[in-house]
Amino acid sequence: MNGPLPPPDGSFSTPPPSSAPVADTTGGIIPYKNPRALTAYYIGLFSLLPVLGLAMAPAAVVLGLQGLRYARQYPLVKGQVHAWIGLICGGLWSLIHWGVALMLLFAWATSNLGSGR
Secondary structure, three states: OOOOOOOOOOOOOOOOOOOOOOOOOOOOOOOOOOHHHHHHHHHHHHOOOOOOHHHHHHHHHHHHHHHHHHHHHOHHHOOHHHHHHHHHHHHHHHHHHHHHHHHHHHHHHHHHHHOOO
């Protein structure tokens, strides 16, 4: 039989509430208390996808900044590394995606002007 045995009179007593802090089951690796940093991390990584990255990368930058601000305001929630990764990936892919989009738009515009349409 697992656990403590019930008292002989058949009544069950509940133990007093513990004041010990609850352990973090993720070991502090996943900043679940800082959802903006965690979301920025995932969106920043997935923003490398073509076309979707046009919208996802800037969102990762914004969420990364908000996650950093929240982590500085509440140091116990962690998430600075995830926020930085989201910020860097989002910024890099924003530059690449929007740079390619602008080059394609420029090439399309100059080819239409040169063809006499």
